Amino acid sequence: MNRGDRVVLRRAWWRSVVQIAVGTTAVLLLTGGVALLLVNEHQSETLDAELTAVLAVADDVDDPPPGSYLAHAGADGRTEVTPAAPPGVAAALTAAANGTVDDRHDVDTPEGTYRLEISDRETGRWVIANDLAALRTDQRRVLEAVLLAEATGLAAALAAAALLSRRSVQPLAEALELQRRFVADASHELRAxxxxxxxxxxxxxxxxxxxxxxxxxxxxxxxxxxxxxxxxVVEDLLVSAELDRQPERDHVVDLDDLAAGVVASTCAHAAARGVSVTHDPDPAGPHPVNGHAVALRRAILALVDNAIGHTPEGGHVRITVTGSAGSVALTVADDGIGIDPGRAEELFARSRHDDHGTTRRFGLGLALVRETARNHHGTVTADGAPGRGARFTLSLPRP
Known part of the structure; x- marks a missing residue:
């Protein structure tokens, strides 16, 4: 399987994992949020029911349940408060017992947040204040349990998603390999x-x-x-199918030598079209790169052949190789019909075709150049202007 196929499959795998993870996370968060809301609501209702039950049977303020304090406003106008009540809580109880508020509510005091439950009976108004710290602690524990369960569920879901995605992508990998093998076999059979x-x-x-x-x-x-x-076209298909199946991609290759060989093999064809092809060796050479000689030669040939096809009679195609500290650049320049710089990227699309040259050219050759460059950890760029020629530069890292 070539590098491009591996990238496609890796992206498909990651996309599947991310989609499953996002969907699972959303479901877990929604489920956990609803569960937490219901549990908190139940705890709050249970507390209210307990406070109401206490007020229904209370006959004095001296012995309230743990964490609670009582107040009683009698018909004689006297207000009693549990002696142990903190000052802030006592003030809130007194205000509720002597006030006009009839509903339960939460109040903030210097000692914390308390829930007040009010009940009007024949003996007067009874008020109970319950410290919400215990309720908040229970709710926090429930939240921590829900978060732990969601984290565990998400981890399990991600592991399952990774496994299932890998299995679901495997048929795609086999299909791509089968397609590439078919193209290679068909090309071999057609070439002879x-x-x-x-x-x-x-x-x-x-x-x-x-x-x-x-x-x-x-x-x-x-x-x-x-x-x-x-x-x-058949040769391009064969190179495309076998580009990444070549085992010797770590050999040192001199781009100047490859360029000279391409010029020698294309000069007759170019001369028949009235186009000259030249190679200017760099005195600072050689310019070695790590790569597969056949694939790189085919890439250079595709660039030269593309330049010849878009250069009118009497035109020139020039190949230059230059080096820098970390890379080697091979440039194929022509003085033909040129290109639109804004659409340079489209030239490397496999499905692209162009009727503006001297012959009908298809984009497969340039697409293979880009694929070859990527598989050699390099780049290929196009530059030029309409009517002023084009310049394609293949840049590869030095060994």
Whole structure:
């Protein structure tokens, strides 16, 4: 499996894990929040019921339940408060017993927050104040238990999500590998007959009979050109399928040597189109990089072939290799129809095609250049202007 496929699968796996984690977290938070709300509400109602029960049977203020204090405002106008009540609580009890408030409510005192329950009976008004510290402690413990349960559930859900996502992505990995293997096998099978077809087309185009009939000569020339283009497409497919399956990617390769070899193999084709291809060796060379020679040569060839295809007769294509402290840059520049800088990224899309060159060009070659650059931990960029040529730069790290 190549690096691009691994990136796609890794992203799919992470996306699945994140989606499951977000969904699980939302469900856990919602469930935990509802449970916490219900438990707190139940605890509060239980406390209110207990306080109401105490007020229903209270006959003096001297013996309230633990954590509570009582007050009684009799018909004679006297108000009694539990002697042990702290000053702030006693003041709140006295105000409630002699006031007009009839409902239960919470009050803040210097000694803490207390809940007041009020009951009007024949013997007068009774008020009880209960310290809410115990209730708050119980609610905090419930909250901690809910958070611990949610954290445990989330951890278990993440582990399950990672396992299930890996299993769900596995068929995708197998499909990608099967697709790549099919492309490689088909390309291998097609390459040999296409080579034979191309050779026969060349022989027919060179036959004396072709020079007698101009229409026949033109048709044979088109057949040679189309067969060559088809062979290049098959070669690109093969390189794309096997780019990351090459075992020797840590060999030292000199980009100057590769550039010279590409010029030697393309000069005849370029000359037939009226285009010159030159390579200017850098006196500061050599410029070695770690990589696979076949893949890098194919990338350079794709850049040169693209430049030739977009350069009119009489144009020039120039290859330069320069080095810096940490990288080596190979630049293929032409004086052809140029490119729109704002759409430079589109040139590297696999599905892109362009009808503006001297021949119809497809984006597969440039897409393979970018894939090759990425697999060698480098980059490829495009620059230029309409009508003023284009410049493609392949940058790779030094060993």
């Amino acid at each position: 007959p296409l080579t034979v077809l191309f050779t026969r087309a060349q022989m027919l185009a060179a036959h004396p009979a072709a020079s007698v009939d101009p229409d026949l000569a033109e048709g044979l020339h088109g057949l040679v050109t189309d067969t060559r283009a088809l062979g290049e």
